[in-house]
Amino acid sequence: xxxxxxxxxxxxxxxxxxxxxxxxxxxxxxxxxxxxxxxxxxxxxxxxxxxxxxxxxxxxxxxxxxxxxxxxxxxxxxxxxxxxxxxxxxxxxxxxxxxxxxxxxxxxxxxxxxxxxxxxxxxxxxxxxxxxxxxxxxxxxxxxxxxxxxxxxxxxxxxxxxxxxxxxxxxxxxxxxxxxxxxxxxxxxxxxxxxxxxxxxxxxxxxxxxxxxxxxxxxxxxxx
Numbered sequence: 001x002x003x004x005x006x007x008x009x010x011x012x013x014x015x016x017x018x019x020x021x022x023x024x025x026x027x028x029x030x031x032x033x034x035x036x037x038x039x040x041x042x043x044x045x046x047x048x049x050x051x052x053x054x055x056x057x058x059x060x061x062x063x064x065x066x067x068x069x070x071x072x073x074x075x076x077x078x079x080x081x082x083x084x085x086x087x088x089x090x091x092x093x094x095x096x097x098x099x100x101x102x103x104x105x106x107x108x109x110x111x112x113x114x115x116x117x118x119x120x121x122x123x124x125x126x127x128x129x130x131x132x133x134x135x136x137x138x139x140x141x142x143x144x145x146x147x148x149x150x151x152x153x154x155x156x157x158x159x160x161x162x163x164x165x166x167x168x169x170x171x172x173x174x175x176x177x178x179x180x181x182x183x184x185x186x187x188x189x190x191x192x193x194x195x196x197x198x199x200x201x202x203x204x205x206x207x208x209x210x211x212x213x214x215x216x217x218x219x220x221x222x223x224x
Contacts, residue, residue: 020045021045021046021047022046022047022048022049022075022078022079023041023046023047023048023049024049024051024069024079024082024083025037025048025049025050025051025052026051026052026053026067027052028052028100028103028107028171028172028175029050029052029100029175030100030175030178030179031050031070031097031098031100031101031104031179031182032097032182033100034048034050034070034096034097034099034100035096035097037050038050038071038096038097039096047071047072047075047078048071048075048096049069049070049071049072049075049076049079049099050069050070050071050096050097050098050099050100051067051068051069051070051071051079051083051090051099052067052068052099052100052102052103053065053066053067053068053087054066054068054103054106054110055087055088056150056163056164057163057164058150060086063085063086063087063088064087064088065086065087065088066087066088066089066090067083067087067089067090067091067099068091068093068098068099068100068102068103068106069083069090069091069092069093069099070092070093070094070095070096070097070098070099070100070101070102071092071095071096071098071099072095072096073092076092100175100179101179103172104172104175104176104179104180107169107172107173107175107176107190108176108187108189108190110147111169111173111176111189111190111193111194112189112190112193113145113146113147114147114151114193114210114211114213115189115192115193115196115213116143116145116147117145117147117148117151117152117155117211117214118155118211118213118214118216118217119217120134120138120143121134121135121152121155121214122214122217122218125218126218131155131156132156135148135152135155135156139152147211151209151210151211154209154211155211155214159209160208160209160211160212160215161208161209162207162208162209162210163209163210163211164209164210165206165207165208165209165210166197166200166201166205166206166207166208166209166210166212166213167201167206167207169193169197169210170194170197170198170201170206173190173193173194173197174194176190176194177190177191177194193213196213196216196217197210197213197216199216200212200213200216
């Protein structure tokens, strides 16, 4: 990570800039990696905010992303006007690395919501229920979620184009599990989804949308 920070600093120095520079990183990485980047770049006179996002590709297009910001308050305040151009909400959640920790919590919730949707619809199909009706009725009650609203239609249309791919989710859930081990947290639901998605990768399905988990649970090749 020090080499990465050094390369970043050197690149900006070569362009005639470094002191006073502020970098807001929207990628998803380990909290520990974000802390290391903050420390290394600080020593180079460069500010760093770990600012992972949620809201998906549609959120980016519509300017409705949510940004989890970790770092020094002054740095986050300075970055806020730019982030507001594409985010409906950007908020400091703590010091360096806290943005990535919040993103891990987000991905844990996303993974378990995805599992609930796919498991319910696969159960409905295998039990002879109308899958479209099941999705509509369940989404109106306590089972409703972002996954039901956004991934439900993709499942009904057998549309496995990403969105967010299985490969990307596998990467993120590996970070979630590592962060959980560091904090002593138990994440059994996340571990289950991670295992199921890795199984899909092994079948060459890593480039599909994560909603294709439905197929893994359904176990019917003809719908692939």
